[in-house]
Amino acid sequence: MSAGHEARPAPVGGSLFNATTLVCGVLIAIMASVVVVRLFFGLASVTNLNDGYSWGIWVVGDVFIGSALACGGFSVALLVYIFNRGEYHPLVRPALLGSLFGYTLAGAAITFDLGRWWNFWHIFWPGYFNVNSVMFEVAACITLYILVMWIEFSPVFLEKLGLHDARRKLSKVLFIFIALGIVLPMMHQASLGTMLVVMGDQVSPLWQTPILPLIYLLSAIIMGYGVVLFESCVAASAYRRQIEVPLLNPLAHVLLGVMALYLVARFADLIIRGALPQAFRLNFVALSFWVENLSFVAPFFLIGTAEARRNPARLFLAGIAVMLSGILLRLNGFLIGFDTGPGWSYFPSVPELLVTLGIFAAEVYGYIYITRRFPVLPREDGEALPARG
Amino acid sequence: MVNSRSDATRVEPSRREFLRSIVGAAGAAAAGTVSTTASARDTYQRPPEALGLLYDATLCIGCKACVAACKRANENPPEFSTADELWDTPLDTSGKTFNIIKMYRNGTMATKDAEIDGYAFMKTSCMHCADPSCVSACPVTAMTKDPKTGVVAYDPEACVGCRYCVVACPFGIPKYQYDSPTGKIGKCELCRNRKDKPGSYSACAEVCPTGATLYGRTADLLVEAKRRLALEPGTLTTFPRGRLGDGPDQGYEGHVGKYLQHVYGETEYGGTQVLKLSAVDFEKVGMPYLPPKSSASLSETIQHTLYGWLIMPALVLGGMTAIAWRNVPRDAEAGDEAKKGEDS
Numbered sequence: 001m002s003a004g005h006e007a008r009p010a011p012v013g014g015s016l017f018n019a020t021t022l023v024c025g026v027l028i029a030i031m032a033s034v035v036v037v038r039l040f041f042g043l044a045s046v047t048n049l050n051d052g053y054s055w056g057i058w059v060v061g062d063v064f065i066g067s068a069l070a071c072g073g074f075s076v077a078l079l080v081y082i083f084n085r086g087e088y089h090p091l092v093r094p095a096l097l098g099s100l101f102g103y104t105l106a107g108a109a110i111t112f113d114l115g116r117w118w119n120f121w122h123i124f125w126p127g128y129f130n131v132n133s134v135m136f137e138v139a140a141c142i143t144l145y146i147l148v149m150w151i152e153f154s155p156v157f158l159e160k161l162g163l164h165d166a167r168r169k170l171s172k173v174l175f176i177f178i179a180l181g182i183v184l185p186m187m188h189q190a191s192l193g194t195m196l197v198v199m200g201d202q203v204s205p206l207w208q209t210p211i212l213p214l215i216y217l218l219s220a221i222i223m224g225y226g227v228v229l230f231e232s233c234v235a236a237s238a239y240r241r242q243i244e245v246p247l248l249n250p251l252a253h254v255l256l257g258v259m260a261l262y263l264v265a266r267f268a269d270l271i272i273r274g275a276l277p278q279a280f281r282l283n284f285v286a287l288s289f290w291v292e293n294l295s296f297v298a299p300f301f302l303i304g305t306a307e308a309r310r311n312p313a314r315l316f317l318a319g320i321a322v323m324l325s326g327i328l329l330r331l332n333g334f335l336i337g338f339d340t341g342p343g344w345s346y347f348p349s350v351p352e353l354l355v356t357l358g359i360f361a362a363e364v365y366g367y368i369y370i371t372r373r374f375p376v377l378p379r380e381d382g383e384a385l386p387a388r389g
Numbered sequence: 390m391v392n393s394r395s396d397a398t399r400v401e402p403s404r405r406e407f408l409r410s411i412v413g414a415a416g417a418a419a420a421g422t423v424s425t426t427a428s429a430r431d432t433y434q435r436p437p438e439a440l441g442l443l444y445d446a447t448l449c450i451g452c453k454a455c456v457a458a459c460k461r462a463n464e465n466p467p468e469f470s471t472a473d474e475l476w477d478t479p480l481d482t483s484g485k486t487f488n489i490i491k492m493y494r495n496g497t498m499a500t501k502d503a504e505i506d507g508y509a510f511m512k513t514s515c516m517h518c519a520d521p522s523c524v525s526a527c528p529v530t531a532m533t534k535d536p537k538t539g540v541v542a543y544d545p546e547a548c549v550g551c552r553y554c555v556v557a558c559p560f561g562i563p564k565y566q567y568d569s570p571t572g573k574i575g576k577c578e579l580c581r582n583r584k585d586k587p588g589s590y591s592a593c594a595e596v597c598p599t600g601a602t603l604y605g606r607t608a609d610l611l612v613e614a615k616r617r618l619a620l621e622p623g624t625l626t627t628f629p630r631g632r633l634g635d636g637p638d639q640g641y642e643g644h645v646g647k648y649l650q651h652v653y654g655e656t657e658y659g660g661t662q663v664l665k666l667s668a669v670d671f672e673k674v675g676m677p678y679l680p681p682k683s684s685a686s687l688s689e690t691i692q693h694t695l696y697g698w699l700i701m702p703a704l705v706l707g708g709m710t711a712i713a714w715r716n717v718p719r720d721a722e723a724g725d726e727a728k729k730g731e732d733s
Contacts, residue, residue, distance in 0.1 A: 044567035051483065051564045054555035082709060084716045115550020115565055115572045122529040128547055129529060132689045135553045136528035137696060175717040179709035187695075187702055194691050198522050198557045200684035201677065210691060340561055341675070343481075 009093050009156070010379035012239055012372045020238075024365035031358020034351045035112050043115065046351040052344020053335065060334045061348075061356050062109035064192055065327050067142065068220045070102020072231065073149065074185040075224025079254065081178050088247060090378040093156065094235065095228050097376050100149045101363040107146055109359050110139075134195045141188035148180045156374045189220035196333050204337035205275035206289050207329070211265065218262040219326050225255040226322030233316040235371070241380055249309040252318065256300060259322075263296070288336045292328035295321045429690045432659035432683040433520035439539035440579060441517055441607040441662030442594055443614055446674070447502050447646025448628060449510040449601035451490055455593035459488035459514075462580050462592035481513070484566035484575040488514040488593055493674045502646060502668035509667065511674040512602060514593070515562045515577035516654060517541050517662035518683070523554035523563050525685035531574070532563070539607075539662050540581050545573040559658065559677055559684070579662075590632050597630065600641070605633030607662045614652045614664050620645040658683040 038046045049056045072095035079085050080092055111117045122128035123139045130136050152174070158167040193216025196203050209215070229248055236243040270276045279289045299318035303309045335346065348356075371377050460467065460477060465485045467477035479486040491513055496506035503509075521541050523532045531548035534541050543563070554563040554574060566572035580591045589595065594604035603610065610633060620626055622645050630639035647668045654661035657679040665676065672678055695701055 040570055042566075042568050042570045042572055047567075049567055051481075051555055051561065054552040054565060081713050081716045084712075086716075113551075115552060115574075116545070116548050117550065119529070119547065119549045122547060122549055127530075130527055132525050132685075132692065133528040133553070134688060134692055135526060135551060137692065139528055172719045175713040175719065176710060178717055179706055179713040182709050182713075183702060183706045186705070190695065191692070194688060194695075195553075197691060198526050198684045198688040200522070200559055201679070202556075202559060210687060213691060213695060338556075340556075341677075 008379055009090075009375040009377060011160075011375055012377055014372050016369060016372060021365055021368060024361040024368075027354075027358045027361035028365065031355045031361070034355050034358075037351070038112060043113075046349065046355075048346055048349040048352065050344060050346060052340045053338070053346030055334060056346060057348040057352050057356050058109055058113040060330060062359050063106045063113075064330050064334065066102055066106040066109070066359070067192070068189065068216075068223045068326055068330065069227055069323060070099040070106065071185060071189065071220045071224030072096075072227040073099030073152075073224070074182060074189075075221050076228060077152075077178060078182055078221070079251075081175075082182060088251060090244065091228055091232070091247060091251070093153075093376045094231060094371070095224070096149065096153050097156075097367060097370055098227060098231055098363075100146075100153050101366045103142065103146050103149060105359050105362055107142060109355070112355065134191050134198065137191045138188045138195065141184050141191065145181070145184040145188065148177050148184060151177045152181050156370075156376060160374050185220065186217060190214070190217040192216050192220075192330075193333075199338070202338055202340050203333060204278060204285055204339070205273065206270065206278050206285070207333035207337045209269050209273060209275075211269050214265055215262070215269070215329075218258060218265065219329055222255065222258050222262060222322055223326035225251060225258070226319045226326070229255070229315050229319030230323060233312055233319065235377065236312075239371075239377070241377070243312045243315075244378070245310055245312060245315070248312075248315050249306065252299075252303050252309045252315055253306075255318075255322070256303070259296070259299065266293075285332070285337050288328060288332050292325050292332055295328070296325035429694065430686050432681065432686045435519040435607055435660050435662055436537060436539045437608065438537055439517075439519075439607040439662045440605070441539075441610055441664065442514075442579075442591060443603040443605070443610040443633070444512045444663065444665045445601050445603070445614075445617065445628075445646070446510055446512075446665065446667040446669070447648065448599045448643070449490065449512070450599055451492065451510045452598065453490050454596045454598060455512070455602055456486075456489050458592035458596040459577070460486070462583055463487055463575075465575070482562065482564055482576075484564045484572065487575055487577040488512065491675060493669055504669045504673065507669070509669040509674060510601075511667065511676070512593075512665070513560075513675065515541060515579070515663070516560055516657075517577075517579060518658055519660040519662070520658055520683035520685050522557040522559060522658075522683070522685050525689055526553040526557040528553065535581075538579075538581070540579045541576075542578050542581055543574050543576055548574060550574075557684075559679055588636065594631060599643075600628045600630035600639075603629060603633050604631065605635070607660075607664065609633050610664050611652065611655060614655075614666055617645065617666060618648050618650055618652065622647040656681045659686070 034046050043049050047056055076088060076091050076095040080088050111120060114120060123136060124143070155167055155170060158170065190213035193212035196208060196212055197210065201208070229252060232244055232248055235241070279286050298321040302314045302318040302321065308314050457477065465487070468479040468483060468486055470478040470480050479489055482489055491511050493509040493511065495504060495508070498506065498508045500507040501509065517540060519539070521532070521534055524534050524541060528551060529547050529549050531544045532541065532554050533544070550565070550572065552565050555565055563574045563576045565574055580589070583589050583592065590604045594602045603613070613629070613633060624645050625642055626645055627640045628643050630641065648666050649668060649670070651671065653665040653667065653671050653676055654663055659681060667674055
């Protein structure tokens, strides 16, 4: 793509007060009030959590799914800096921004869910932390990654503030943080899969396998590219900018390659373990398995040809299908295909859903604020539009 | 911004370099895996002096004295399931009920310990696994297994309330207090903190009138369980009560039950310290089928193979850093994207 050089990032500009940010503000305020009730009256006062399903949408949705959806930064960095595909560089900052918010808010969300949150520091304290615990690896690794991401993203703030000296100094060592920013998510996204292993037969064999770390890692990379497709299309339409099709087309090709790898691993494992017959039972769990996997296969039909990949609507739909499939992989493993014995059921309460919605709103607001005020999105040819969004 | 794109001559060497580093990293990773498969760990077995309970469902009369005694010993409040709220009537264990007796019912419920048209009792409380999932899962060592007694204990001062133990346990034993802003995990700790009188032991076994719940060293309890299984059903034998092999003899003569030839907990997940005998299929009375290999051992084997001594992460990070060092611009000019952008 020849537009690489003019595509240097620039603030989008425009007002921070509009219908979208107003809605976000209201949703964030609602979330805050639910969280206050939870802190004073306990988890039962606002959630439907119970001892059969002790992890609900705050853990599985906000943290496990939220962090996987925030893998855009990691996936694109892998492509640009490790596979040295510099042409994708304009995608780095917007993707990293999405990741930054996704992870930071996932980290914030977990504290609402922790029953004894004031002890949170124990996870990092020698004498308390337990290296055998998959949860320890995930928590420590995610925290470290959030720090690394803020450092990775800090050139944006340094440029904006005109701190060119600090910017230059940072650029000398940035490769270390970029490498860390690739290894850390590889570690904890894999471990998020391993978290299911200790639950044993409570998890349906369709989602319980020793190769869970591989499945979840590949899925996270795939979701990262899916989110980039989705975000690029949404940002382009909201800011009335050009869709970066010349970039997204080959990116989608890379995506299909990783997806093929995932499909082979996923189904070879199901067949070798003899778990596949479970998918042919007449129940909701089997149905959910097929929705997960059919939406995973859908992109091969949606954007299988180079011609189809030039169609923004198809790229957008493929992005959504990939995200949905990854979301379902996690929902299925941790909730839908999780059976802890008869008599238990769980569906998130309205306040629980409002908190998840509030987290999402905070991410959207943060994305709007940063892209309008800081150099993140590639500068449009000509003047940056005073977008009204 | 990226040098290699503007400078075509660099593309090839860097790609070759990249492949070389990938091969190197893969080799190192393989070596790492081989060296760390030493960290593949077997399922833990019970410590030799492990303490536990033997619950014999055929002796249980469902009086629930053990449920009340457990409440008292742990200073737990009553929980109600009836409208009048007169009696402690929990329907399951909870953050404030660590032990209950559940009832199996089928058809006319005419015969005790019959699977068809019968009924049976089953105790629900912590099994004190040899290789507990909750201990492996806990990120902050709030769940611990005593190296000598093997009792699985909980420390609320360490706990962060993540509830991974609740999700991990195959018996659904650790439970959380959702109705409190400072909720704790609640579970049986085999009355490890009972110091109200010398010589006291698990309250449930202490009060059991029929010896259905018997306290002792698990090794001794296993011998006792196997003795019962070897007897002819219907014949007379002596059943010990309270505490096995220690204290006053409280034994009495009773009839041998129609046991299934299975000591539940002998091998499940590497064995548990609470053992159970039943005449009704264990899955039907709420005890899940579990393989002899614990899920904790598999989880920790995966975890330590991938992350043991941080060998693999360090190798991958080394490879990634080397590659990023090549591909990420470091010099001031290239780093200054704004300037570069203006130039083009």
